[in-house]
Amino acid sequence: MATTGTDLSRMREMNQLSIVWALRGNPPSTVTELAARAGLSRPAVDVLVQALVTDGWAEVEEPGASSSVGRPARRYRFRADAGHVLGIDVGVHKILAVLSDLEGNLVGTLRRPVDPDAPPGARLSEVDRVVDDVLGAAGMVPADVWAVTLGVTGPVDAAGRTSFSTPLPGWTAADPVAHLAARFPCPVRVENDCKLSAVAERWNGVAQDADDIVFLLAGLRTGAGLILDGTLRRGHGGAAGEIGALKAVRWLTAPDHLQSCPGIPATAAPGEAAAWVFQAARDGDREAVKAVRRYTRDLAVGVAALVLTLDPQVVVYGGGFSRSADVVLEPLRRELTKHCLRLPELRVSTLGDESVALGAVRLGLDEVDSRLLSDGLSAPTAPHR
Amino acid sequence: MATTGTDLSRMREMNQLSIVWALRGNPPSTVTELAARAGLSRPAVDVLVQALVTDGWAEVEEPGASSSVGRPARRYRFRADAGHVLGIDVGVHKILAVLSDLEGNLVGTLRRPVDPDAPPGARLSEVDRVVDDVLGAAGMVPADVWAVTLGVTGPVDAAGRTSFSTPLPGWTAADPVAHLAARFPCPVRVENDCKLSAVAERWNGVAQDADDIVFLLAGLRTGAGLILDGTLRRGHGGAAGEIGALKAVRWLTAPDHLQSCPGIPATAAPGEAAAWVFQAARDGDREAVKAVRRYTRDLAVGVAALVLTLDPQVVVYGGGFSRSADVVLEPLRRELTKHCLRLPELRVSTLGDESVALGAVRLGLDEVDSRLLSDGLSAPTAPHR
DNA sequence: TGGATAATGCTGAGGAGTTTACTAAGTCGG
DNA sequence: CCGACTTAGTAAACTCCTCAGCATTATCCA
Structure with a gap:
């Protein structure tokens, strides 16, 4: 614990930063609002925010039509485009x-x-x-x-x-x-x-409330990304989450169950083949359902290994196959129930390929x-x- | 990022804490030494440390025989027994x-x-x-x-x-x-x-330098504890590290390979049976070597799952079997090499059952x-x- | 005994935030 | 239209903290 001593200037710096964070991501704010958010007195916030304006971090919005009683307040806005x-x-x-x-x-x-x-x-x-x-x-x-x-x-x-x-x-x-x-x-x-x-799922996606997240990339390739205690975990060599490399986890070949399903139109590209199988399974095609189940079974072993290792709050199902989550999620949940001690929430990514x-x-x-x-x-x- | 504003008194508190941390775990220190360690000026440290003394957090050691030239310095000691x-x-x-x-x-x-x-x-x-x-x-x-x-x-x-x-x-x-x-x-x-x-291995044991650690408990029971980025990870429900619950990982039955090794004296207790097998393997007994290899093979699947998931710097081999690490570590390393992308360091616990x-x-x-x-x-x- | 060395003690300067009081600029109701 | 009320902006006084510098003190060594 290498806490180093602080002096006045560092303190001012910290307070100025806390004003920045109180400003950012909020609509233009009055000094009073900022003071409440940052836990500082109004005069202090006043000089800090004025310094921010002269530095170029913030800009003033002169009071317009007032909406309530009292003198209308100047508002300050974070210059996001700086x-x-x-x-x-x-x-x-x-x-x-x-x-x-x-x-x-x-x-x-x-x-x-x-x-x-x-x-x-x-x-x-x-x-x-x-x-x-x-x-x-x-x-x-x-x-x-x-x-x-x-x-x-x-x-x-x-x-x-x-x-x-x-x-x-x-x-x-x-x-x-x-x-x-x-x-x-x-x-x-x-x-x-x-x-x-x-990281994206925790920022803007479907796992904003969670601190322990496994993101599952399900597509022609299978992979995982881990967030623990709110921050991305890379591992000592940057290879965290590469459970798919384990032979007992058949992630490499899992999508083959879909590709080799009988009945796929000969004209379909690899990506479309999987989509066809998912649709067929949705329509009740016996072979397709079986193929999806085999795929899910292989997928689940790796997910179970991640879940048992990390005990996350949420598993986010993302990647190209997440569009067909409706036919995968239930079988996956069943498989995981078999393997895991405590089943995490399963959520489907909404961010798509961005x-x-x-x-x-x-x-x-x-x-x-x-x-x-x-x-x-x-x-x-x-x-x- | 909920940084909250700071005022003078909080600053003083922080500085006082930094003095505490500069004091603790060090031999009795002079004000000058503390000032250097805490990054504060000498007068500031002086008043802070005197406040600590009156509060009871520190005690004074009046100057004794001076070891060098100059006025002997008063020394302050952290009252660890507070x-x-x-x-x-x-x-x-x-x-x-x-x-x-x-x-x-x-x-x-x-x-x-x-x-x-x-x-x-x-x-x-x-x-x-x-x-x-x-x-x-x-x-x-x-x-x-x-x-x-x-x-x-x-x-x-x-x-x-x-x-x-x-x-x-x-x-x-x-x-x-x-x-x-x-x-x-x-x-x-x-x-x-x-x-x-x-936690103990990182504090006083064999992994003090590492921030990403998998502790492997190897004994009649098999288990794991995880430290990532320097802090213990519990998982959302406290069940992180329970990879042994996965059926594909045969941790539950892995020690049975040792118990069922032919040649164990009938009088041996369960714990001694394993020790006997390790000793026999050390002496070159074919059956014992095979049993250890089978044990190691089962153990390695789970360790590989942990390593691939987390990519740790160090795996610490602990638990009751760590006394016989010499006959386990090499086979384990070989098995892990087969499974893993990047082999972490393997170290043997020295803390024993404390x-x-x-x-x-x-x-x-x-x-x-x-x-x-x-x-x-x-x-x-x-x-x- | 005197000089060198290093720690202690003290005082004043400067900076930062808070409190308090006062002024300015609106709304609301009669 | 005017006065009461509410809220924002501003300035001064005050407290608290750290720091720099200088004088003082204690010890060792020649």
């Missing part, structure tokens, strides 16, 4: 970039398909183009960005590299952090896609916040590495 | 109570065997007697104790009750918190034994510290619930 963060989802088939202001409002989104076989170099060039376009559309340049987070499949180490297998062809040789760092002076971070989805990019944005915002905490707030400018 | 915490291990065969001062120095230890078939009431009465004796030997009464932590086998919920199975006969009907709360006015907590062992009680003490000390942080430090007295 900075922006960028979240990028590098998938096998698509690249999705999301630009957000400091309050988490999305100010730009751009999705572009990419050749599934594209080598890392081409994929990163495509990332550059998508990023340029989404920044250009918002009238910004890379120097305006305060944090960049990139999501990829496969476990990511502390340096942002993917050493083990990943569906992205050749990606183990890529160094995405170096690539992005050459273009962005701000902090750059790479993270696993399941982990980012988990969850990775959203989680990336959230992680970028967290990075900004932790910078503010450690460095204090001077004038709002993009942090450097 | 309060004490109690850690109790309620095992199947024994009850172990450890009494510690506020610095974590053990001032009393008492172990007493208990009938393995004793019902909860008798077991708790025995706990009372052991506690009375260890307190009596130290010349203390229950009101002198600042925190009590009790360790039991089986998952423990937030109320301190064990709802699932446990080797302690009838324990699911027991309410140990209520029982202890009737005798101790201070905070009382009950925790799972594996979790406490994990680890549960030690972990309980540590949790009590943490409880005291968090009280100080939230309530500030008035005169040192036992906190109430």
Whole structure:
């Protein structure tokens, strides 16, 4: 416990930060409201918020039509557009970039398909183009960005590299952090896609109330991201949640039960095959129901291992198959009941395939916040590495 | 992020706490040393530490023989004996109570065997007697104790009750918190034994440097305790680490491979049977080696599930079988290599069977510290619930 | 005995937040 | 239209904390 002594200036810094947090995410607020929220006296808040205005963190809204009795109050608003963060989802088939202001409002989104076989170099060039376009559309340049987070499949180490297998062809040789760092002076971070989805579900999704969350990515690939005690857990080497690597857990081959179901139209693509099977199962097709049950049984072993290890409050069912959750959730629940001591809540993701990019944005915002905490707030400018 | 505003008095409180932490666990210190450690100026430390002395948190040591040139400095010492915490291990065969001062120095230890078939009431009465004796030997009464932590086998919920199975006969009907709360006015907590062992290994044991730890309890019972990012993880319902409940993980029956090894002397008790097999394996007995390998194989599946889920830095091999780690560790390592993406360090516990009680003490000390942080430090007295 | 060294004690300066009182700017009711 | 009431903004007095600097004190060594 290395608590270090505090002096006046640090105290003022902390109080100013608490004003920022009282300001942000709220409608324009009066000094009195801020004082109540931050637990400070009105005069103190007054000078602090005025300092924020002169620094550029906040702006004044002169009193307009008053709605109640008494002198109308000046209101202060957090300048969410003082900075922006960028979240990028590098998938096998698509690249999705999301630009957000400091309050988490999305100010730009751009999705572009990419050749599934594209080598890392081409994929990163495509990332550059998508990023340029989404920044250009918002009238910004890379120097305006305060944090960049990139999501990829496969476990990511502390340096942002993917050493083990990943569906992205050749990606183990890529160094995405170096690539992005050459273009962005701000902090750059790479993270696993399941982990980012988990973060997104807690931020904007279906698990906002929970502190212990397992996000289950169910699709042609199966994976998991963990949030414990409210924060993303990466593990010592960044490989937390990779239970699918265990042979006894048949996550790798679980989707095959769907692909090999008799009756799938020959013309269907892999992704559509699964969707067809789910629909058939929904319609009562015996073979399809059996295939879904086999899939669920394999899925459940891994989920049970996660649940028994972590005892989460919520398991979020996400990924491509979450659209067909209605035919999967009940069998999954039954299987889990067999395996687990205490059944967590099962919820279905609603964020769709934007969850990775959203989680990336959230992680970028967290990075900004932790910078503010450690460095204090001077004038709002993009942090450097 | 609910940062609340700070004023001067809170600042002083924080600084005083930082002095306490600079004082504690160090030899008697001069004001200058404290100032350096706490990052405060000398005059500030001076008044703070004098306040601590008048409150009773610290005591003065007048300058004695000076060891170097210059005026000899007054030294201040943390009054570790201002309060004490109690850690109790309620095992199947024994009850172990450890009494510690506020610095974590053990001032009393008492172990007493208990009938393995004793019902909860008798077991708790025995706990009372052991506690009375260890307190009596130290010349203390229950009101002198600042925190009590009790360790039991089986998952423990937030109320301190064990709802699932446990080797302690009838324990699911027991309410140990209520029982202890009737005798101790201070905070009382009950925790799972594996979790406490994990805490102890990080405090005083073999994993002091690690932040992500899996403690593996290997004995007639198999279990696990998890430390992630430096703090104990309990899970939402307190059942984190219970991977052994998964059927695919054969932890329940794994020790049977040892019990059923041919050649065990008929006279051996269950615990001695395993020891005999380990010794025989050490001596090269083919059957024994095979039995150990079968045991290890079953053990490894569960460990692999934990490792893949959490990606820890260290796995600590503890429990009764850790005395025979030399014949288990290598096969275990081989098995894990087959299953895992990244092999964590494997270390052998050195704390022996005191680890549960030690972990309980540590949790009590943490409880005291968090009280100080939230309530500030008035005169040192036992906190109430 | 005198000089060097290092700790102690004291005083004043400066900064931050709180309290209190007062002024300004609205609404509401007669 | 005017006065009572309510709420916001502002300024001064006050308290509390830390810090810097200087004088004082105690010990060792030559």
